[in-house]
Amino acid sequence: MNAPTVYDVAGQAGVSIATVSRVYRAPDSVRAGTREKVLEAARELGYVPSGNARGLASRNTRVLGLCFPDYADPDAEDPDSDYGDDAELMLYSDEIIRGMERAARRHGYALLIAASLAEGPKSLVADVAGRVDGFAVLARTVPTEELEVISRRLPVVMLAGPREDAPLDHLDHVEVANFDGELALTRHLIADHGLTRLAFAGTAEDSPDGEARFRGFQAAHLEAGLPVPERPGVRTGLTQGEGEEAVAQLLDRGGELPEAVAFANDQMAVGALSELRRRGVRVPEDLAVVGFDGIPLGRLVAPALTTVRQPMRRIGEEAVELLVARLEDRTREPVSQVLPVSVVRRSSCGCPPRDGAAAVSGPFGGSLGPGGGPAGPAGPGDTVGGPSVTQS
Amino acid sequence: MNAPTVYDVAGQAGVSIATVSRVYRAPDSVRAGTREKVLEAARELGYVPSGNARGLASRNTRVLGLCFPDYADPDAEDPDSDYGDDAELMLYSDEIIRGMERAARRHGYALLIAASLAEGPKSLVADVAGRVDGFAVLARTVPTEELEVISRRLPVVMLAGPREDAPLDHLDHVEVANFDGELALTRHLIADHGLTRLAFAGTAEDSPDGEARFRGFQAAHLEAGLPVPERPGVRTGLTQGEGEEAVAQLLDRGGELPEAVAFANDQMAVGALSELRRRGVRVPEDLAVVGFDGIPLGRLVAPALTTVRQPMRRIGEEAVELLVARLEDRTREPVSQVLPVSVVRRSSCGCPPRDGAAAVSGPFGGSLGPGGGPAGPAGPGDTVGGPSVTQS
C-alpha cells in the first residue's frame, strides 16, 4: 500500500531506475520505445515522483516561498465575515501572493506561503527556508539580522521595506516609491487645488512606508515654499477605525481646520470619510481628503478617494524575478527595486468626478536597466518614482 | 560555500548527527548541555534543516497543497489594474487560500499553492501531489478520474464541486448549500415581496454550482405553487460584463418584463445593476435583483445587493480539516461537507435599506451529525443548508 517508487516502476517496465528517472528529467535521452514502456508502467502503478527525494538529490526544490505577518488571529471566530480583519493588509497580501504565484509559475516554480504567527516567527522562517529555493518576506515580519543569516545560503528578498543602512543589509528589496508618490499627490493638492494648510495623518513611527510618505509630504511643502511640517498632524493606527479616530482628534483639537488631510493609507482615509460625513464636514468642499495605496474600495466610496496607487501585484512579480535572478547568479550585487506608483485623481481632493470607474493608470514605461536614474518627469498617467533600481 | 548540514553541525558541536537531529525533532530527549552545544554550533554555522531530507527520511512533508484554475493569463499586461481579471474567481481563490493557510498553520502545515495553466494541468497536479501530504483542488480544475488515481496515495479534497455519482467518486468534498441558498432567496422574493414573475440568469450549463442554484430557484416555484421554469431565462458568462449582457438580452427580448431577476452570482448581478441604471430601470421598484456569493462589492453598490453569502474562507478551512482527518485515518469513508449559506437581505430585492453595513449573518448553529437532513426552517440569520455531512 506504500506509494510506488522508481524501483517499482523500473521493475514493472523492466528497466533500471536510472532510466525511469531519465524519462521524467530528460525524456529525449531515452529511446521512444523505452520511454513508452516506462510511462505505461508508471500509469499502471499510479506513480507520482517524490518531490522530496528529487529535491534532495538535485539540491533544489523548485519552490519559492513567501512569509508574511499573520493578518489575524488564526483562531478567530466568525469565519463568515467579509472583512473582519485588517482588510488592507489582507488585500495587500493577497495581491502579493497572486503576483508571486503568477511569476513563479512562469519560471517553473511553485509557491509556498506561510503567515508567521506572532509567537514563533523564528521557527517559521527557518521552516520555510528549509523547503524552498528562495523566498520573499514582507517587511517587519522577521528581524533583518535573521534574514541576513539565511540569505547567505538562500536568496531572500524583502518586500515593501527599504534597504537598511546602519548595518547595510545585503538583501534584495522590492519597494514602491512612497516618497515620490506622496510628493506628487501633495503637489497636486498644493499646485492644482491651491491648498496650503495641509495635515498628514500618519501611523506608528516605526512604519518605514508611512515615514517615507510623510517625507514626501514634507518635500512638497518645501518645494512650494510653504512652511514644512515637522511631524504628522496626528498619528494613529492604520485601520479604518483609526482613520475615524484621526479625524476626531484633528477636529476636536480646536484651532484652525486644515484644508486637506493626507492619510498614510486608504484604509484610514475611508474611515475618515465616513466620520467626516457623520460630523457634517463636506468633502472636498470643507476638507479635501487623500489616501495612499489604491485599494478598490477607494473607488466605491463617496466621494471617490483620490490616492496613490501602488502596484501590489507587481511587487510580488518583481520579488520572483529578483529571486530567480539571484538563483542564477548568487554573486550579483544586492538590488533595491523601486516600483513606480501613480496618482489617481478622483473627487475627494476636489477634482471633478469622472464618469467611468477607470482612473489614471499609466503603463510602466521606461527601461528597467540597473542603476536607472532617479524618477524622471512624471510619465503618462501621473506615474512617478520608477522604475528604478538602485544598486549598492 | 555549500549549505551546512547535520554533519557540519555535529562536527562543530562534537556530537553525532543523530544527536543533532534529535535536538530538532525531540529536544527533550537530549541533555540540556548537549542541546545548547548543538544549537550554538547551528547558530554559528547558519544551519537550516533541509525540508527535503527531512521529508524523505520521515515520509511526510508537513505541507498541504491547493490547486486552482488559473484566473488569468499569466502574461497579461496591466498588472496595475485592480480588478482586470475575473474578480469573482480571484476573490474566491483568495478567500480559500486564506482559509486554508490559516487552518493549515493551526495544524502545523504550510501551504503550497499552484494555479493550473490551461495547457498542462496534468503535470501540475502531479507536481503538487509529489510535494505535499495532501491537497485540495477547486472543482473542474482537473479531471476527476485523475484525482481518483492520486487519491489512492494521498488525501485529496475537491472544493466547491458535488460528489460525482455516475462513477461514484471516492474523494472528500467541500461544497456550499447552493440549492438551499437559492431556494431560500427565491422564497424570500416570492413570499415576502409577493413577486411571482421571476427570471433566473444562469451561466454555462456545465457549472454544477450554477445548476444547483437554478434547481433551488425552481424548487421555490414548486413550493409556492407557481409554474416551474424549465430553463434559466438567460445564460451568459459569469462576469460583470456578462451580467450587463444578460440584462440586455432580457430587456430587449420584448414581452413582459419579469418582476425580479435572480443572477447566478453577484458579479453578474452587479454588472446588471449598472446596466439597469443606464437603461433607467429602477431597482427594486421596477425590477428586483438578487445575486449569489456575498462578495464585498455587493454591499457597496447602489442599491445594495441582496444575495446569498457563501462562507468562502470556511471552505478552505474545512478542506484542511478533512485533509488532516484523512491523514490520521486513511480508511475513513469519503465525506461530503456541505457548508451553510445565509441569505443577506439588502435593498436590491425591495427590503428596506439598513443603516449599518452589517447584514444578516448568523453563526453556523446546529449539530454536525452525519446525514444531517434537509434544511429545516431558516435558522437565525437566515442560515440555510447546513452544516451537514453526507457520507457515502
Added chain:
DNA sequence: CGCTGGGTTGAAAGCGCATTCATCGTACGT
C-alpha cells in the same frame, strides 16, 4: 572485417536527515 564513436542503458554513489539498535554511563537498589 576490425575499429571508432555516438546513442542508450545500467550500476553505484550519494543527497541530508530520521530512526532503530547497540552501547555507554550513571543513579539506584540491596
Added chain:
DNA sequence: ACGTACGATGAATGCGCTTTCAACCCAGCG
C-alpha cells in the same frame, strides 16, 4: 561494592531520486 535499569548518545541503515561513469550496442569507416 556489585548488579540493574534507565537515560543519553553513537553507528548504521534507508528514504526515493539524480547523476556520474562505465558498459554496451550498433552504425559507419578504413
